Amino acid sequence: IREDFIECLLGSECVVINRNSVSDCARNKELADTVPNQCMLLRQSLFDCKRGLIDMRRRMRGVLNAGVKIPDFVDDPSKWDL
Numbered sequence: 001i002r003e004d005f006i007e008c009l010l011g012s013e014c015v016v017i018n019r020n021s022v023s024d025c026a027r028n029k030e031l032a033d034t035v036p037n038q039c040m041l042l043r044q045s046l047f048d049c050k051r052g053l054i055d056m057r058r059r060m061r062g063v064l065n066a067g068v069k070i071p072d073f074v075d076d077p078s079k080w081d082l
Contacts, residue, residue: 001046008039 006022009015014025014034025031026043 001042001049005039005042005046008036008042012036012039 005026009022009025012025012035014020014031015022018031018034020028020031025035032040
């Protein structure tokens with residue numbers, strides 16, 4: 001996950017166009033506007049993974065919603081009931 005997160009940040013507008021460092025883009029909340037949503041999701045996944053290594057209760061219980069299948073209608077907007 002860490003490598004995917006770094007690769008995502010290296011291709012983001014924050015690093016490529018604005019010439020900020022990867023660590024600045026990852027840590028600075030003011031630069032979060034120029035970081036894609038996918039990078040932010042990878043950041044959250046990395047955080048959850050690291051927290052899971054430290055939190056013993058979580059290690060015993062496992063990751064929440066792991067193995068739960070997402071319904072098909074979530075991915076297909078034509079099935080949304082508006």
